[in-house]
Amino acid sequence: MKDWRRPQLKKRRFLKAYRQYGADEVRPRLAEVVKGAEFWVALAVGAGLAGIGGDSPLHRLQAGQVDSAIITYAAIAFGFCLAGLTIAITLPDAAFATELATPENGKPPSRTAFSDLLFVFSWTAVTHWLVIVLSLLALPLLRPDAPLIGAESSVYHRFIVGLTVAATIYALLQFLITVITLSQVGNVYVQHIQRHDPDD
Numbered sequence: 001m002k003d004w005r006r007p008q009l010k011k012r013r014f015l016k017a018y019r020q021y022g023a024d025e026v027r028p029r030l031a032e033v034v035k036g037a038e039f040w041v042a043l044a045v046g047a048g049l050a051g052i053g054g055d056s057p058l059h060r061l062q063a064g065q066v067d068s069a070i071i072t073y074a075a076i077a078f079g080f081c082l083a084g085l086t087i088a089i090t091l092p093d094a095a096f097a098t099e100l101a102t103p104e105n106g107k108p109p110s111r112t113a114f115s116d117l118l119f120v121f122s123w124t125a126v127t128h129w130l131v132i133v134l135s136l137l138a139l140p141l142l143r144p145d146a147p148l149i150g151a152e153s154s155v156y157h158r159f160i161v162g163l164t165v166a167a168t169i170y171a172l173l174q175f176l177i178t179v180i181t182l183s184q185v186g187n188v189y190v191q192h193i194q195r196h197d198p199d200d
Contacts, residue, residue, distance in 0.1 A: 038173035046166025050158040064144025074131040081125035124178045127171040
């Protein structure tokens, strides 16, 4: 007999999957994402870079070289986030997983430390996926040997570079948040072990 109390994983078409992730995971945390300093720092850096005029040290960099470096970094970070997400889902310590999945007082059941941890990994992976997509789109749109930003750069060129750099800076800062979150989870796990140490 089928256990209707057990959550069912459904196969979803890609558009439905995006909508579901946006509605269930991103929308409840959207205010936190937009209010975060990393979001505004990334926008400021991207806009500032796009607005640079005249010669600058960035004039010596070729757009193709920078784009290739960004793609390489984003692909490595994307793989790290997927691996971290997989490990988090398969936590070997059931008691610790239960502790993380227990809602705190005053918070909805869907917002637990465990769900927030999974979101940090998945959101960081999504941001790096976006960086990869933007960088791949930029390759045919910009001349590989063109300066990254120069006095002669068109508005179109500046917009593409500014958008890609803003997304990259945001992904970099989000990756740092993921590392810090892992450290915090590690500290919580140490406290969990100390509380449940049979030798105490």
